[in-house]
Amino acid sequence: MLTGPVYARAMTDSAFSTDPFIRARIADWLRDLASVRRLAPRTLEAYGSDLGQFMGFLARHMGGPVSLQSLRELRGADIRSFMAQRRGDGVGSRSLARALSALKSFFGFLEREGTLATEALNAVRTPRLARTLPKALSxxxxxxxxxxxxxxxxxxxxxxxxxxxxxxxxxxxxxxxxxxxxxxxxxxxxxxxxxxxxxxxxxxxxxxxxxxxxxxxxxxxxxxxxxxxxxxxxxxxxxxxxxxxxxxxxxxxxxxxxxxxxxxxxxxxxxxxxxxxxxxxxxxxxxxxxxxxxxxxxxxxxxxxxxxxxxxxxxxxxx
CATH class of the missing domain: 1.10.443.10 (Intergrase catalytic core)
Structure with a gap:
């Protein structure tokens, strides 16, 4: 079971932007990432923060806490608006790609659990990343x-x-x-x-x-x-x-x-x-x-x- 400061920080951003049902699903997803996929604590925290920021965006966009019905009505344009806002805040392509990966992971988890299936993410392209060459010594x-x-x-x-x-x-x-x-x-x-x-x-x-x-x-x-x-x-x-x-x-x-x-x-x-x-x-x-x-x-x-x-x-x- 996932507990401790990593879990607490990962849940903070979602606390006031989602209803109790969605908060419980986020907690289940984080536990699955920790125990089944065995993500590193920093990656787990980053995924939780990315999803929390998205839920905060949706709550403001929809005028209230995100519910299961809110997620059923989700469109590709909503996700693209979130990504555009994050880029406007100065977030780079690598962080945006990670955020999109977090969203895909969460919605994939909901689909596997039989809670929700959505096609919205299929309409969003992953940001193009610049390939940087590592610096090797002779x-x-x-x-x-x-x-x-x-x-x-x-x-x-x-x-x-x-x-x-x-x-x-x-x-x-x-x-x-x-x-x-x-x-x-x-x-x-x-x-x-x-x-x-x-x-x-x-x-x-x-x-x-x-x-x-x-x-x-x-x-x-x-x-x-x-x-x-x-x-x-x-x-x-x-x-x-x-x-x-x-x-x-x-x-x-x-x-x-x-x-x-x-x-x-x-x-x-x-x-x-x-x-x-x-x-x-x-x-x-x-x-x-x-x-x-x-x-x-x-x-x-x-x-x-x-x-x-x-x-x-x-x-x-x-x-």
Missing amino acids: VSEAKDTIDAAQAMEERPWVAARDTAVIALCYGAGLRISEALALTRADLDAETLRVTGKGGRVRMVPLIAAVREAIDAYIGLMPFSPGPEEALFRGVRGGPLSPRLIQLRMQQLRGALGLPPSATPHALRHSFATHLLGRGGDLRTIQELLGHASLSTTQIYTALDTEHLLESYVRAHPRG
Whole structure:
């Protein structure tokens, strides 16, 4: 059952704009997103806020709390008016696309529950999103970043910890949240069990250099977390905050002269880009990164082509 501050914030925007029946359906939908679809708390909160803003718009548009009858009378023009108002408020295409996704999820839930079916959403186009290419480090920059992490900290176990986390981002393509969630039980001699977005579990090969970095950290760590507890710990023994790794990367950028785009997530991008450049196929890279859709992974083909063209122009005599 969904409770706590995320649920409270997600319901706030709908509290005065819907009747009790619709509020109860929204609560059921949020519980379904949390327990069945297992959305991350931030995504859950964002979806709840998006739906709440839509319900507030409808209440003002229709002159009273939104009821089941209000939703039966919903037209595509109503949704387009809501989207136009949000864009007028300065909301970008990505946030608008997420809002539309939230509406589709809620109305899809109502249809599955046998409460309501509507065609209104079919008349609304998803906002076009600009595809942005991730900023990847070069192979030498990525290696230098891992090597330099060892020299940035006087406490050997902390230096080994930060080195291991950064090595996981580049050597295994992990998100920083995935690296910090690892437990001893997730480690095998040759593989990692990684829990990614949406609770999806994948197995990632553990190359020797990354395994050695993890083993060095475990050998120096002054704490003994249980097999199901987070492996990476802060100086007081609690789970390590991602902010500390981000700050470490900030220090490394300054020391190595790297651009501001050199973040822990850039190391994950570098992992994928370098694999593709060495002949890795998209399906394999998709599995390693934990992408639900191949289209998400395909952005790396554009990135690698861009790098190829840059190298050609630099090297060609007529470039």
